Amino acid sequence: MSPRKPSAHELTQEMIVEVAHKQFTEKDFQQVSMRSIAKELGCSHGAIYYHFKNKAELFYVIIGAYFTQLNKILDDTVNGTEDYETKLYNVFVGFMKFGLNHQSQYELMFMVRDVEIDGLSQEAANLSYEKFAQSLQALATNKLLVSDIHSVFIALHGFVSHYRHYVKDYEEAREAVNVHAKFLVKALT
Known part of the structure; x- marks a missing residue:
């Protein structure tokens, strides 16, 4: 039976x-x-x-939860008690740490492209990018250009993309993450 x-x-x-x-x-x-x-x-x-109602809606629910998690990391960092430069550093480390500790989720969030889901997933990605941009602007000691923020995002995304599947998690790339985060802080300050 x-x-x-x-x-x-x-x-x-x-x-x-x-x-x-x-x-x-x-x-x-x-x-x-x-x-x-x-x-x-x-x-x-x-x-x-x-x-x-369909597979796209189901996919969106899944990646929406990941974007919420990433956005919380940004909020917690910006609302922390550290000085601005340390917060900026922690935003960068937090982003890379999330990407390396959640590699399959990161791929779903930022690398899966399909006509059926692009509208929904792009909306969540855009909202998360706005949160990222607002976080950087709030932490910067001087006004950042849109191109500065975009360049930093691409640098972080490129870092995670490069290391995914080569390291198991953040701990295996900790030193490189710290060097990259310090470099980006120096570029913005």
Whole structure:
């Protein structure tokens, strides 16, 4: 006798998100389907549609949580009690630390491109970038140009992109992270 499949009412969004996240980090966006998620959960794909209207919405829920986590790091740093230069340094370290400790999530946030999800994921990325830009502007001792902020973001993104898959986590790149963060602080001050 096979186990009973959960109905749409027993299936929770958290259960779906957990399995979907696993599949999105193991495969490309296009290789994941509502049916493959349902199969792993042992339910019908219709049960998943009860909670999410489509795969793009499900993906957005997953990356939205990561952007919230990254934005919290920025808020906590900006609202800290350290001096401005230390806060600026901590923003840079926090960004790189997040990216290196959450490599698969970082890839989903900033590197997955697909017509089906670009609108939603780009919206979350843009809001997070705005938070980043506002954080830098609030911490800078002089007015930063838009190009300065963009260059710093690209430098941080490039750092994380370069080290992802070469290091297991932040600890393995700690020294390089510190050197890069100090370099960026020096460039802005």
